[in-house]
Amino acid sequence: MIGYRRVLIGEGGTARCSACMRGSTAAPVFRPIDDIVREVALVGGETPVPDGVLFTGCEPFSHPQLPGIVDAARQMGIRRVCLRTDAGALSKGDNARGALAAGVTHIDVVLLADSEDHDRLTGIRGLASACVAGVRAFKEAAEAAGRRAALTGRVPLCRHNVHLAAHAVARLAALGAVAVCIETTHVRSVDLTHVYAALDTAAVNGVHAWTDGSFEALSRTSSIAPWYEAAVSHP
Amino acid sequence: MKTEVLKVALVGVATPGYRSLALDYLEAAVAADPRLARVATLRIDCDTSTDPWWTAYRVLGLDPAPDVVAMPVYCWTARHVFEAARVVKEAAPDTMVVLGGPEVGPVAADVLARHPEVDVVVRGEGEFTFPDVLCSLSRGGDVSSVPGVAARVADRVVVAGPRPDCANLDDIPSPFPGRAHPTDGSAYLETYRGCPHRCAYCFEGKGSTRIRSYSWERIAADIEAVASTPGMTSVSFIDPVFNLTPERLARMAEILEPHARRGLRLHTIEVDIERVDAAQAMLLARCGVASVETGPQTVGRRALTACGRAFDRERFAAGVKACREAGITVECDLIVGLPGDTIDDVVAGIEYAIGLDPGIVQLSTLHVLPGTELWERADELGLRFDPEPPHELIATRDISFGDLRRLEELGRAAASVYRARVGP
Numbered sequence: 249m250i251g252y253r254r255v256l257i258g259e260g261g262t263a264r265c266s267a268c269m270r271g272s273t274a275a276p277v278f279r280p281i282d283d284i285v286r287e288v289a290l291v292g293g294e295t296p297v298p299d300g301v302l303f304t305g306c307e308p309f310s311h312p313q314l315p316g317i318v319d320a321a322r323q324m325g326i327r328r329v330c331l332r333t334d335a336g337a338l339s340k341g342d343n344a345r346g347a348l349a350a351g352v353t354h355i356d357v358v359l360l361a362d363s364e365d366h367d368r369l370t371g372i373r374g375l376a377s378a379c380v381a382g383v384r385a386f387k388e389a390a391e392a393a394g395r396r397a398a399l400t401g402r403v404p405l406c407r408h409n410v411h412l413a414a415h416a417v418a419r420l421a422a423l424g425a426v427a428v429c430i431e432t433t434h435v436r437s438v439d440l441t442h443v444y445a446a447l448d449t450a451a452v453n454g455v456h457a458w459t460d461g462s463f464e465a466l467s468r469t470s471s472i473a474p475w476y477e478a479a480v481s482h483p
Numbered sequence: 484m485k486t487e488v489l490k491v492a493l494v495g496v497a498t499p500g501y502r503s504l505a506l507d508y509l510e511a512a513v514a515a516d517p518r519l520a521r522v523a524t525l526r527i528d529c530d531t532s533t534d535p536w537w538t539a540y541r542v543l544g545l546d547p548a549p550d551v552v553a554m555p556v557y558c559w560t561a562r563h564v565f566e567a568a569r570v571v572k573e574a575a576p577d578t579m580v581v582l583g584g585p586e587v588g589p590v591a592a593d594v595l596a597r598h599p600e601v602d603v604v605v606r607g608e609g610e611f612t613f614p615d616v617l618c619s620l621s622r623g624g625d626v627s628s629v630p631g632v633a634a635r636v637a638d639r640v641v642v643a644g645p646r647p648d649c650a651n652l653d654d655i656p657s658p659f660p661g662r663a664h665p666t667d668g669s670a671y672l673e674t675y676r677g678c679p680h681r682c683a684y685c686f687e688g689k690g691s692t693r694i695r696s697y698s699w700e701r702i703a704a705d706i707e708a709v710a711s712t713p714g715m716t717s718v719s720f721i722d723p724v725f726n727l728t729p730e731r732l733a734r735m736a737e738i739l740e741p742h743a744r745r746g747l748r749l750h751t752i753e754v755d756i757e758r759v760d761a762a763q764a765m766l767l768a769r770c771g772v773a774s775v776e777t778g779p780q781t782v783g784r785r786a787l788t789a790c791g792r793a794f795d796r797e798r799f800a801a802g803v804k805a806c807r808e809a810g811i812t813v814e815c816d817l818i819v820g821l822p823g824d825t826i827d828d829v830v831a832g833i834e835y836a837i838g839l840d841p842g843i844v845q846l847s848t849l850h851v852l853p854g855t856e857l858w859e860r861a862d863e864l865g866l867r868f869d870p871e872p873p874h875e876l877i878a879t880r881d882i883s884f885g886d887l888r889r890l891e892e893l894g895r896a897a898a899s900v901y902r903a904r905v906g907p
Contacts, residue, residue, distance in 0.1 A: 250837060250900055300904075327904040353903040398903035400896070427896035451885070456892035 252330055253291045253298045257284050257317060258306030263334040263358045266371035267408045268434070276306040281313040285320040292324025300328030302356070309337030315350055322351040330354035332402065336375050338382030344389040354398040355386055361412035362419040369409050383423045399424050403446065404431040410439040413446035421453035428457045489522045489621040492542055492549035496560040496567070497530040504671050504721065505555040505584060505609070507658035512610040515656035518618045525549070535563045539570035548575060551620065553613065556584040558850055561872035565598055572600035581616060583609045585686045586872055589854030591633035595640045602626075603634045608676075610655045612646055652676065652697045659708035669717040669750075670709045674702045674735070678723040682780075683790040683856035684818065684849060687723045694727070703738050710742040717748050725752045725775070726763055736769040743771025751776045751814065756802035757795055764809035774812040774842070777802075782832045785823030789864060791856075796835070803839045807907070812842035819890050820849040820876040822857070822864035829882075829890050837901050844901055846894030848887060849876040 261276025291298055301321050308314055308331040321329050331347070335357045338344045357379065360369040366376035383399065390397035401420035405413055413430060420428050430446055443459065450457030491513070495506040506526065513524055525545065529538045542552055552571055556564045568580045583605035587594045591604035603626055605612045612631035619626050627634035631646030649655055652675070659672075675696035678688035697705070709718060726732045739749070749772045756777040759767070767775065779794050781787060787794050806813050815836040819829050836844045851857050851868040861868065865880030878884045 250897065322905065327906050328900075329905075351905050353905060354900065396899075396902045396904075398900045400900070426899040427892075451888060451892065454892055454895070456889070456896040 250299045250328075252300040252302045252328070254302045254304060255284060255287050255291065256305035257303045257308060257311050257314075261306045261310055262332075263307070263360060263366075263370050263372075263375065264404065265360060265369050265406050265408050267369070268406050276310055278306060278311050278313075281316050281320075284317050288317070288320045288324055288326075292321070292326055297325050299326075300330055300354070301326050302330040302332060304332040304356075307337070308333055309343065315346075318347075318350045318352060328353045328398075330356055330398075332356040332358060333382075334358055334370075334375060334379055335382035335386070336372075336378035338386050339378045340382075344382065344385035345393070347386070348389050348393055348395055348397065352397075353395075354400070355383070356400045356402055357383060357420065357423070357425065358402045358404065359416045359420055360404065360409050362415040365409070365412050365415065369412075380419075380423065387424060399426065401425040401428040402431065403428060404434075405443070406434040407436065407439070410435050410442045413442050414449040417446045417449045417455065417457065418453065421450065421455045425455055428455055430457060430459045432459045487521070489519075489551065489617060490545075490547060490549045491522060491524045491551045491553060491617060492545060493524055493526045494538065494542060494552060494554045494567070495526070495528045496538065496554065496563050497528065498557075498559045499530055499532050501559075502671060503555055503557065503584075504658070504673065508610055508655065509553070509555075509613055511656040511658040512614050513617065516614040516618070519614060519621070521621055522617050529563075529567075531560055531563045535566035536570055538563065538567040539574070542567070542571050543574050549578060551579045551581055551617065553581040553583070555609075556582050556586040558586050558852055558873035561586045565600070568598070569600040579603065579620065581605065581613070583613065586853060589686070589858075592640050592642050595633055595635050599635075601635070603632055606631050606633060607646060608648055611649060648676070648695065650695070652695050653701050657701065657705055657708075659705045661708070668714050669719070670712070670715060671719050671721055672705055672709055673697075673721045675722055675727070679727065680723070681791050681856075683860070684780075684821065684852070686852050686854045699734065699738075702735075706738055706742070710745075710747050716746060717750050719751050720749065720753075723753055724755050725772075726754045726758055726767070729763065729766075732763060732766045732770075736766045739770040743769065747771050748773040750774050753777065754802075756806070756813070757793075757798040759802035759805050761805050761808070764805040764811065767806070767811055768809045772811055774814060775806055776814045776816060778816060779832065779836070780816060780818045781821050781824055781828060782835050783821070783824040783828030786821035786828065789822045800839055803841045807840070807842070810907075812907070813839075814843040814845055815839065815841045817844070817846045817894065818849050819846055819894060820866075820879050820882060820887055822866055822879060823881070824879070825881045826886055826890065830893070833894060833897050837897060842907065844898045846891065846898060848891055850874045851876065 258276050258278040291301060318329055329352050331352055333355055360366050363376050367373050403413055403416045417428050428450055432443055435443060447457050493506050493510055510526060513519055527541050554564050571578055572580055579602045580600055581603040582601055587604050588606040591606050594604055595601055603616060615629045616626055616632060619629055627636045627641040628643055630644050633642040675694055677694040679692050681688050681692055749770055752772050752775045754775045754777055779799055803813050817832045817836060851861055851866055851874045867877040869875050
């Protein structure tokens, strides 16, 4: 199946709930490119070569050596390169076209809520509108280049945004995401109805959704989810 | 109805990305029929992306007004056609509405009973029945006695006797030589009718495995006419199995290779992939085939049995590999909701298809089509579907409504992520 191997390229600096992160260091730490390339080489040297690699851990467009990292994956014959990103940087300059040209085939967009709620939760003013503009730029660049690019989403939930989960899913659906992972590790059982609403919002918008860190009860309402995770491993 | 000149509007309603050959064949059949010298035809091409009222608007705007409006109907276009026909009939009650095609032919009497706007339904192949209908109309005769039609007579539905399928396809006038061709650089062709398989969900074989082929002279002439059209770059053959026999494929390669060398490419050619080996893949490449379309539709044993399909995992995989090695993209099709399939079977099918790395994986949900075995046996097999076209599946005995929808989304997501890659 489509197996993405997860490779950490740093830590911190991703779109996360600022209230939950209070007190921890917000500054990202970037893993040196040599380390990353060594890990990618190990991945690329496997037989068969994994279908794809997912670069995550920090906002990838903040990593000063992202082009070299993506290129290393491509040089190893890995055909799918996914970046987990807040997508804001894709709205700037030539980033979207450059990312595609370098070999990025898939973006996994992290969204906590829609519009100003996303800004408020992340503590980054204008991030939501930059995300929307970035995704659009990426899609337009792919279309202009005649390339097929995949868009998926990730909605990390906590007690500060669980009631906004459906809004985030609806926004991702409107942007064209084909699948959304709803992270429920930090969701209390009392808030499950919001998760159901998010799953239903995905379903009626034609988006496949599943929960990561799910409750037992969820597998009964989203019965495909466990198979999806097995079928399209998308860490 | 008896007029000086019988004015006939041939109205084609296409779905975006697809085009039916039916109207081309009907147009050619009418033009070639010496009995129809006093019949004037005018063609209108529409598609389902526009409102059916605009289709009606174009018909009703014709001056002089047509005596007959004829429209081929497929499950994808049926709602549009019925709506347009209803508006036309309301505004111009004397206009005779004639429908044909797989969506209405097998259930002609029912269509006439449920759609008062429809006057005549042509059952089965229309290339001889439709000219007979026009001939009868132009002479003031009784349309309902024409073999192969069902018609409304006063308030009754009269079903005439059947018309056998045309035994010699060369008797069907070709729509290609000397006629205007589409200018978008692509065209459809057929070399035979019928299907060697009898899949329960498909109307292609119409319950028979009989194959009727055009002569090689006719095939070569049609190909030459289409391929030599200026700007033509892409051809799709609608033959249900392009590699029907090795000998036939070799002959097609002989005919097509010169055109392929000039850049003509064949897209979404349906093949029996389990019969494709290195030699057949090479022949396909010589034909200029860029992409083929194939099953497996399902890997579930119960569904395969219920649908009368054979499936050999190893041979299927070998066929995909042979095509890929010949530089041919393979589109693996899967149908969600076949009788007997469970959620596990559908997911196993997705896993299997993607695991072959064919190039494209496409999932679609079952449509229970009129005239198919599944249509006849739906209750017995536990299929719940929308009786209105396009007859989408609502639920099966093994998969709920919600899970069918979620499987559609899973399939769409998996196919999208699979296709987003660098390289072949």
